[in-house]
Amino acid sequence: MSKLKIALCQMNVIDNKQENILKATSMINEAVSHNSNFVVLPEMFNCPYSNDKFIEYAEEEKTSPTLNSISKLARQHETYILAGSIPEKEDSKIYNTSYLFDKKGNIIAKHRKMHLFDVDVEGGIYFKESDTLTPGDKFSVCETEFGKVGMGICYDVRFSQLAHINVEKGASILFYPGAFNMTTGPAHWELLFRSRALDNQVFCVGVAPALNESASYHSYGHSIVVNPWGEVICQLDTREELKIVEIDLNEIEKVRNEIPILKNRRNDLYEIIEK
Template identity: 30%
Template sequence: MSHMLDIALIQTRTPATAQGGLDHVSPLIRQAAADGAQLILTPEGTNFLEQRRDRRALVLSDEDQDVCVLGLQGLAAELGVWLLIGSAIVRSGHAGDDRAANRSLLIDPGGRIVARYDKLHVFDVDLPNGESYRESAGIRPGDAAAVAQMPWGRLGLSVCYDVRFPQLFRRLAKAGAEVIAVPAAFTVPTGRAHWETLLRARAIETGAFVLAPAQGGLHEDGRSTWGRTLAVSPWGEVLGVLDHDAPGVLSLQLDLSAVETARRSVPQLSHDREFAGPA
């Protein structure tokens, strides 16, 4: 098994329809594949970003009928690459709950979906600048973590707000994840304050590569996202960043042997202790 892995992180400014999402991201994925990427990761909300509930109801579909998901399965097969759809907004499939799932989908070079993960933690917040978000109003949170096997090692899955919950990342690392994906559509205020710091902390704590493809800029539905797609080493070093909001591709080569080196140097994953309290 090779320790070297060529990856690409895609930064997007996704439109408000699934066809628009597919048309927007496909050229960037083709560019990444042409540059030699074996694993390509896209952001949260790759298929569409639409927070207006009446309009979202018109474009929401089942996973197996979503125009963008189907198109990206075909594109992965055409290009012969592994592709992580950072997330697609699709019907959850739970009877009696009309909320969507915010779902990561890992696609193999045959175009098959080989792993799924529904975002565990949903973003409900009133920000100091007056912005308010109630992701739980439209998104049904998942209830299980996920680690997927790839030819180069194991990939842990998370989405956006999950990055604030280190216990999830520790579980992923203990399940063997050497690379952890954090596709996101971060708000501008929280992105400016916390984005890089959180990603570097999660990498240091787990001794894993953390790969964070992001949405960036002003979207059709009126939201603004932070961008700054980022890749972090297991030692917490920033390996690469798109230091802007515009759509683009960040291409890197990872030496996965750095995971073992970091975990030998600081063997924190084996040093958990049970403890009492606090009361």
């Protein structure tokens, strides 16, 4: 199956876990009514984006009410759901973790954010995820009926090595639930997604929370889909919105035949060694 409809759920996240789950449920139900094959939620879709809330909202995978709700929806609608990310607790550690559910409601992949967002931009944003979160250390590529997909989260998109390894493992779509802010978003969001798509000649998808001006952290929104030619085929604004985007994976082979970047790489001169 080369064509699929991806639903971008750019939802408004508030300081109420149950309301966030209900909002995600509503958007998933609507997405399925438009024949979406693959529904994507934003980074920290059940939780305000702040270190204190990561601690308060953290859930263990096996007992997570958030993941249980998404699993039931995937099974009910027989659709793939990429559950953006949630604060996942294991032992005494908290991770920023994304989960992929198959059409039977099973978790078939999870990605713990590898690169933590520790920044201090002069005149802009100061934020250190490492004050609360622990970084992941595993690559996340998973087989679906549409082929393999690769997973990252937000700040991970800045690291080309992660994207390259995921594509070397066979990924034809790179998903990055993310929450860039109002400093880094206008400067780099579109540029990074176009770069990762163009570098690897794949589709690159980013889904963000909507801008909530009453929150302490202001998400840039602008959920996006970029094709293997590096063209933006969809980009939202800052408002809450559900958008269905159809892509054709046959475009990947076409672009790679026209400009054979992957074949022309000088792997005899450079390589990435995965630990």
